[in-house]
Amino acid sequence: MTKVGFMSLGCPKNLVDSEVMLGHLKLKGFELTHRLEEAEVLVVNTCGFIDSAKQESIAAILEAASMKQKGACRKLVVAGCMVERYREQLLADMPEIDACLGTRDIEHIAEVIGADDRLFEPERNPAYLYDEHSPRLLTTPRASAYLKISEGCDHACAFCAIPFIRGPQRSRSQESIVAEARQLVALGVLELNLVGQDTTDYGRDLGDPDALEKLVRALGQVDGLRWFRIHYSYPNRLTEGVLHAMAETERCAKYLDLPLQHADAQVLKAMARGGGRSSFLKLLKKIRHIVPEVFIRSNFIVGFPPETEAAFGELRDFVAEAQFEHMGIFTYSLEEGTPAFGLGDPVPERTKQKRKRILMELQQKISRAKNTLLEGRVLEVLVEGVHEETELVFKGRHQGQAPEVDGGVLIVAGEPKVNTLQPVLITKGHAYDLVGEVLEGDTAAAIRAFEQRPRSKGPKNA
Secondary structure (H helix, E strand, C coil), X not given: CCEEEXXXXXXXXXXXXXXXXXXXXXXXXXXXXXXXXXXXXXEEEECCCCHHHHHHHHHXXXXXXHHHHHCCCCEEEEEEHHHHHHHHHHHHHCCCCCEEECCCCHHHHXXXXXXXXXXXXXXXXXXXXXXXXXXXXXXXXXXXXXXXCEECCCCCCCCCCHHHHHCCCEECCHHHHHHHHHHHHHCCCCEEEEECCCHHHCCHHHCCCCHHHHHHHHHCCCCCCCEEEECCCCHHHCCHHHHHHHHHCCCEEEEEECCCECCCHHHHHHCCCCCCHHHHHHHHHHHHHHCCCCEEEEEEEECCCCCCHHHHHHHHHHHHHHCCCEEEEEECCCCCCCHHHHHCCCCCHHHHHXXXXXXXXXXXXXXXXXXXXXXXXXXXXXXXXXXXXXXXXXEEEECCCCCCCCCCEEEEECCCCXXXXXXXXXXXXXXXXXXXXXXXXXXXXHHHHHHCCCCCCCCCCC
């Protein structure tokens, strides 16, 4: 049996592709190994979205090439987004690469590994879309998984190469998604994270603009599923129907990932996105009204031309008003092949980094204040395992914290049980993480008991 090692980079959507490739390899009889130095074949599934991601991918390819020279590896396969953008250049500049595989060719991974021709290309399927019948080997913690509901994108955001890399929007059927959700639950998954290039665009290519609302309600009926969370929602496509479905579906986490990218109207117009500070504030107010206590995450890009100091000030003031629970900041990366490429990259890197730092420091204050408000509450927490830095602390997340991108809950007392949902009393809120202790019983009972506990009045002069 040929040993295959995998290096997967980039976003959760790319991770799902890696899991499907692993599933195909296992089905074909390959031996999969976590010890990369022992692998006879190394596969690097790359990200090519922005410059920093490309640099990380190149570094991983070079690392794999070094293993090929010194270790057991005899074949290096490069897959994913970098291949879609730079296949010929990669093969020309890196003779260590033995084969390439694009984002729409992943089901042919075994065939590509077995091919003798370095330039071999499998028969391409531009409409490729994995489904519940695709073999898949999960690499996430046992109780959590990503579920890709669509592929590709029909938007034309000026900074983004995804439509070229991933192709046009292609939605899975509701039946296919629900069937895979049931399969994942049967494997012990308690939490699903719904991903796509734009989840709020789900189903429009099938002629159903209300498809996401229907999917939310359908997933709410999957027995054994405790939470599912919506990622990558586009503000202009978020309907009241979806929000009401979120509010009314108990299993739908009260969490929304809403990348707004900026708040200045002129910058957003240049990004080919539309909207602005005023309209976004109205949208956030509506979301919080319909879905009480929702946790909202957003991402922004600083340094996009023509971001002036005034435009950045508009974004900074918006962040202060919006009061997001979670936020990510990216510095603009000039990408060839995108509509914005002709605008150049006039904002100096030092200025971009300064603006990023200003926004992150502002968000840290907001997040700390919001997390402090959770002190004394009992939250249901998915216990994921022992903390990487010390065996004395366990880590977990409540439904308002997504894996990888948000903070977590540090469990310092009680009896945590890995891969279960347990009630945790929050004792301290920090800028990113919460600290707490596990309580006995199920969450509902623990909350009732905590709320009914006798309270000490304390000394009169306290």
